[in-house]
Amino acid sequence: MKNYIMLAGTIIVLMSIIFSSPGFLQESFAQYMGNVSDSSSDAKTTVLSPPLKQLKEGYSPEDITCNEDLELLIKNNGTPVCVTSSTKVILMERFGWMEPKMSSSSQTTNQNNDNASAEKFPYKFDKDMFSADSITPTSEDIIKFSSTFEIREFLNEAQTFRDDFGYYQIDEWTSGEEISITVSRGSGEYVLEEALEIQRRQIESGPAVPSHTGSVSLDRTVYSTTDDYSATNVQVKNVDEPDYLKTDGKYIYIVNQNTLTIIDAHPAESAKILYKVALDIESQDLENIFLNGDRLAVLYRGSSIPHVSQTNPEDDPQTGIESSRMMPYPIYNSNIVVSILDISDRQKPQILSEYNIDGNYHDSRMIDNIVYIVANSRADYTNPIIPRIAISESNTIIMPDVYRFPNPEQRYNFNTIAAVDIIADELINSETFLMGNTNTLYVSEDNLYITYQKNITPKTVDQIQRELFLDVILPLLPQNIQDEIMSIYDDNSITSSQKQSMISDILQESYNTLPKQDRENLFTQLQDAIKQFDSQIRQNLSQTAIHKIALDEGDMTYIANAHVPGHLLNQFSMDEYNEKFRVATTIQDNFRRGGGNSDTSNNVYVLNKDLQRAGSLEDIAPGETIYSARFMGDQLYLVTFKQIDPFFVIDLSEDTPKVLGELKIPGFSNYLQPYDENHIIGIGRDTIETKGRVQTEGIKISMFDVSDFENPKEKDTIIIGNDWTDSDILFDHKALLLDKQKDVMSVPIKSNIIAFEEDDLSSSIINDFDDDKYWNGFYVYGFDENGFVEKGTITHHQYQDYYNFPYMKPRSLYIDDALYTIMDGSIKINDINNIQNEINSINLTNTGKLIEFVK
Numbered sequence: 001m002k003n004y005i006m007l008a009g010t011i012i013v014l015m016s017i018i019f020s021s022p023g024f025l026q027e028s029f030a031q032y033m034g035n036v037s038d039s040s041s042d043a044k045t046t047v048l049s050p051p052l053k054q055l056k057e058g059y060s061p062e063d064i065t066c067n068e069d070l071e072l073l074i075k076n077n078g079t080p081v082c083v084t085s086s087t088k089v090i091l092m093e094r095f096g097w098m099e100p101k102m103s104s105s106s107q108t109t110n111q112n113n114d115n116a117s118a119e120k121f122p123y124k125f126d127k128d129m130f131s132a133d134s135i136t137p138t139s140e141d142i143i144k145f146s147s148t149f150e151i152r153e154f155l156n157e158a159q160t161f162r163d164d165f166g167y168y169q170i171d172e173w174t175s176g177e178e179i180s181i182t183v184s185r186g187s188g189e190y191v192l193e194e195a196l197e198i199q200r201r202q203i204e205s206g207p208a209v210p211s212h213t214g215s216v217s218l219d220r221t222v223y224s225t226t227d228d229y230s231a232t233n234v235q236v237k238n239v240d241e242p243d244y245l246k247t248d249g250k251y252i253y254i255v256n257q258n259t260l261t262i263i264d265a266h267p268a269e270s271a272k273i274l275y276k277v278a279l280d281i282e283s284q285d286l287e288n289i290f291l292n293g294d295r296l297a298v299l300y301r302g303s304s305i306p307h308v309s310q311t312n313p314e315d316d317p318q319t320g321i322e323s324s325r326m327m328p329y330p331i332y333n334s335n336i337v338v339s340i341l342d343i344s345d346r347q348k349p350q351i352l353s354e355y356n357i358d359g360n361y362h363d364s365r366m367i368d369n370i371v372y373i374v375a376n377s378r379a380d381y382t383n384p385i386i387p388r389i390a391i392s393e394s395n396t397i398i399m400p401d402v403y404r405f406p407n408p409e410q411r412y413n414f415n416t417i418a419a420v421d422i423i424a425d426e427l428i429n430s431e432t433f434l435m436g437n438t439n440t441l442y443v444s445e446d447n448l449y450i451t452y453q454k455n456i457t458p459k460t461v462d463q464i465q466r467e468l469f470l471d472v473i474l475p476l477l478p479q480n481i482q483d484e485i486m487s488i489y490d491d492n493s494i495t496s497s498q499k500q501s502m503i504s505d506i507l508q509e510s511y512n513t514l515p516k517q518d519r520e521n522l523f524t525q526l527q528d529a530i531k532q533f534d535s536q537i538r539q540n541l542s543q544t545a546i547h548k549i550a551l552d553e554g555d556m557t558y559i560a561n562a563h564v565p566g567h568l569l570n571q572f573s574m575d576e577y578n579e580k581f582r583v584a585t586t587i588q589d590n591f592r593r594g595g596g597n598s599d600t601s602n603n604v605y606v607l608n609k610d611l612q613r614a615g616s617l618e619d620i621a622p623g624e625t626i627y628s629a630r631f632m633g634d635q636l637y638l639v640t641f642k643q644i645d646p647f648f649v650i651d652l653s654e655d656t657p658k659v660l661g662e663l664k665i666p667g668f669s670n671y672l673q674p675y676d677e678n679h680i681i682g683i684g685r686d687t688i689e690t691k692g693r694v695q696t697e698g699i700k701i702s703m704f705d706v707s708d709f710e711n712p713k714e715k716d717t718i719i720i721g722n723d724w725t726d727s728d729i730l731f732d733h734k735a736l737l738l739d740k741q742k743d744v745m746s747v748p749i750k751s752n753i754i755a756f757e758e759d760d761l762s763s764s765i766i767n768d769f770d771d772d773k774y775w776n777g778f779y780v781y782g783f784d785e786n787g788f789v790e791k792g793t794i795t796h797h798q799y800q801d802y803y804n805f806p807y808m809k810p811r812s813l814y815i816d817d818a819l820y821t822i823m824d825g826s827i828k829i830n831d832i833n834n835i836q837n838e839i840n841s842i843n844l845t846n847t848g849k850l851i852e853f854v855k
Contacts, residue, residue, distance in 0.1 A: 428554025716787025
């Protein structure tokens with residue numbers, strides 16, 4: 001009885017939501033009521049199939065037939081719906097739904113009208129955008145804007161789904177057009193560039209630079225170096241990731257704050273600072289560089305400057321008009337600067353050129369000579385600024401082509417991808433996509449994948465509640481009760497509150513008059529239906545959008561897009577292998593009915609080269625969340641956690657994934673990295689359970705033996721410190737150095753000294769200073785047939801109360817047999833085979849001396 005009362009209460013609450021929402025006619029009511037005539041009509045009519053069913057039967061949206069007294073409308077997403085004439089007026093005025101265009105049967109005889117319509121509404125997909133060998137477009141095909149006018153019109157329409165919008169103050173632009181900074185552009189119409197594929201732009205950039213292979217190998221005739229050195233710890237082989245530190249085996253290049261430091265690092269015994277220079281830029285902490293032979297690319301945040309006219313840069317800065325108060329305000333540009341330095345003379349680096357890309361820096365990758373930069377900026381619906389790229393040396397501004405997709409976004413952003421050849425020093429290509437805000441990036445040697453979250457909006461939550469009542473609960477009620485409720489729904493003379501009260505009375509009376517067995521049967525049916533509805537809707541509450549763009553030496557071709565349920569943890573939740581794209585997600589149900597903790601489930605999806613779903617494995621470890629993932633060929637290693645750490649081995653050799661093995665152990669791994677084909681290293685935290693609660697403890701390093709996929713084992717384990725202890729590896733994979741051939745694993749550790757127990761590796765630390773001090777440094781290990789071998793610790797800083805060192809993310813690298821560890825303003829160089837032997841050290845803190853500026 002208690003559950004019955006709770007269920008009845010839930011239904012009453014749903015009724016309240018339906019009738020208290022001013023927009024309850026917008027979606028589900030119009031959809032549900034689409035082919036229901038007014039209750040006041042006594043005429044008997046033939047009941048036709050609902051619009052969506054006719055659509056599935058092969059009818060085009062314009063050819064849908066509605067029942068008598070109903071009229072056809074086309075929603076903004078192209079879906080047909082049948083509504084009453086009074087509802088039609090509301091939906092057209094309030095939500096911009098449109099009457100159908102000429103049906104397909106009449107198109108031939110009315111071609112002129114079609115052309116006029118196309119001019120009025122230009123957002124039509126141009127199939128020629130795809131080259132002949134490209135894939136069949138998905139349902140969310142790419143559409144190219146031809147000018148800022150189209151972008152304004154599109155954002156104007158999108159604004160109607162959010163709130164009122166005001167006057168636009170932006171410059172005109174035509175797709176694919178180059179603008180010289182020093183020459184004003186004339187007035188009048190511009191020639192429209194009808195691109196058949198994403199265009200390659202060649203930018204005049206001054207004297208040519210000799211070609212280069214793009215590898216980090218160097219001309220050994222210039223100076224002595226070695227091939228035995230480590231690079232940045234990256235996810236994909238041959239796809240470099242940005243970092244604040246790079247090495248070529250001879251020199252180490254470090255950017256910190258606004259300075260560039262070049263260290264003559266090899267040989268270790270004579271290592272020293274060779275050159276230190278400040279960049280004349282806005283105060284910030286530089287942290288992204290790429291190294292390629294004698295070229296160094298430095299990426300940093302440019303100055304926020306007032307936006308100037310795109311048609312006449314010599315004009316005064318532009319202002320926008322605030323929509324609510326109609327007040328003017330200055331428009332500012334955020335931008336990224338890619339500075340290309342010639343470092344062939346390590347003691348006198350020269351800036352070759354700078355590329356200023358509108359937007360905020362998101363991420364970047366380097367493949368061979370090409371650096372791909374992704375920038376995003378929120379689209380200002382009132383005063384949109386179309387992203388531009390300025391090249392300093394050639395005094396040229398590029399306006400990248402801008403594309404969109406038919407699927408609506410909750411909040412539009414300009415996502416610009418620029419491809420810069422840092423050896424030839426030229427901008428190869430640039431494109432802008434109007435879509436959601438780029439979240440997580442995955443890049444293989446051939447493709448770039450942009451992903452972002454598409455969460456449900458509050459309005460849609462109300463819509464789901466309405467659909468639950470109208471489409472799930474109502475059909476289970478006796479037919480006479482359904483008819484009575486529907487007649488009240490369609491009575492426009494009754495207010496919403498009156499409808500709610502009347503239907504609530506009907507429901508209560510009908511439940512109370514049902515025989516006991518019928519009530520119990522209805523209760524069971526309603527429970528099962530609601531559970532099934534919730535299960536189906538959960539996957540749509542949070543979706544990850546995936547966009548695939550093919551890369552070819554700087555050329556970019558948009559391929560396809562898709563959506564998968566759930567959200568990604570990080571870049572390691574994605575992988576490309578044998579033309580398949582694999583992704584692991586977590587679905588968190590924040591829409592749980594009746595309160596309580598949210599439910600979670602985890603899933604793995606396999607998409608083919610066209611991003612069509614080929615297979616899936618859903619509902620892995622219900623109630624838990626993905627903490628780390630690592631794809632290795634045909635296997636996925638997955639760690640989920642709630643109270644214990646299930647380590648899953650998932651087979652991906654077929655399109656449909658399946659769990660091969662599972663290991664449950666205390667703790668969890670935040671990061672997984674392959675050691676060899678049979679072993680995985682996991683780094684995370686240990687846990688203990690006390691009184692039913694899980695408490696995190698020290699840093700836990702595990703070696704998993706996966707030689708038997710069906711029976712994974714934890715071969716060896718290390719616990720460092722307690723909950724006072726931390727390591728950057730938990731959130732930054734570049735902090736780890738792991739090399740089987742070199743027999744070294746370097747793990748950065750920061751902790752209060754009281755966290756260390758008196759084991760062999762920590763005893764020297766404890767003896768060095770008092771318990772109330774802090775210790776920052778590295779734990780170094782090797783390997784043998786049993787697992788980990790302790791090599792020693794490297795102390796960088798020990799301090800009490802006040803930490804007066806410049807922040808530098810911990811990094812480790814080796815050159816020959818020297819281990820270089822970098823942390824917070826210091827470099828320690830130790831013998832890799834005898835860690836206690838410190839070969840050299842370098843202080844990177846500020847000296848207080850004068851240093852020259854590069855420019």
